[in-house]
Amino acid sequence: MKKIVLLTCVLLLTGCGVKYPENANLKLMVPGQPGPVYTNSTVLVNGLDARENVEVIIYRLSEEPDVKVPSLNSPIKIITEGLLGGMREQGLQFAANAPVRIDVELNQLLVTVSKSKALYNFQAVSQITLKAMNDKDSFTKKYTRQEERKSVLRPKVTEFENMLNGQLSDIVIQILSDQDLRDLINNK
Secondary structure, eight states, X not given: OHHHHHHHHHHXXXXXXXXXXXXXXXXXXXXXXXXXXXXXXXXXXXXEEOOSOSEEEEEEOTTSOOEEEEBSSOHHXXXXXXXXXXXXXXXXXXXXTOSEEEEEEEEEEEEEEEEETTEEEEEEEEEEEEEEEETTEEEEEEEEEEEEEEESSOOOHHHHHHHHHHHHHHHHHHHHTOHHHHHHHTTO
């Protein structure tokens, strides 16, 4: 009888270990764009993932090895598809031989989770570099979003997904309404 009780306790305790998510589900939330902003304009949009780490969440908890969580979908693909959809709504057309080239480079997309004493600290950073060229005219802009939070309870992965999704959506919305980009595309 004692062996059964001991075995049951061992099984219960091993099942109580900390579970980490296998991946994060990222998606953009970009509202509908205003009617035609562009007329008869054609662009080429390229996306490049230039991040050092492919993970989007890293748990760095004391005395435990780092736990790295990748994204379910390719973040740069999500970003470029959101951007292309918004630009299409604004009246842009896309072609490989377009006079305007837009490069979207994902430099950083990461939530780092740590714990100090009784608090979980988590910091989300998203950074995208936009390079736009139209003949001899060009510009480069960096869009960065950062957010830091603390919690007594271990945060759920949905909270991290919401932070990153909000940051990426905000950056894409800002790119879609960027007046310098509009002027370059319209060749003003």
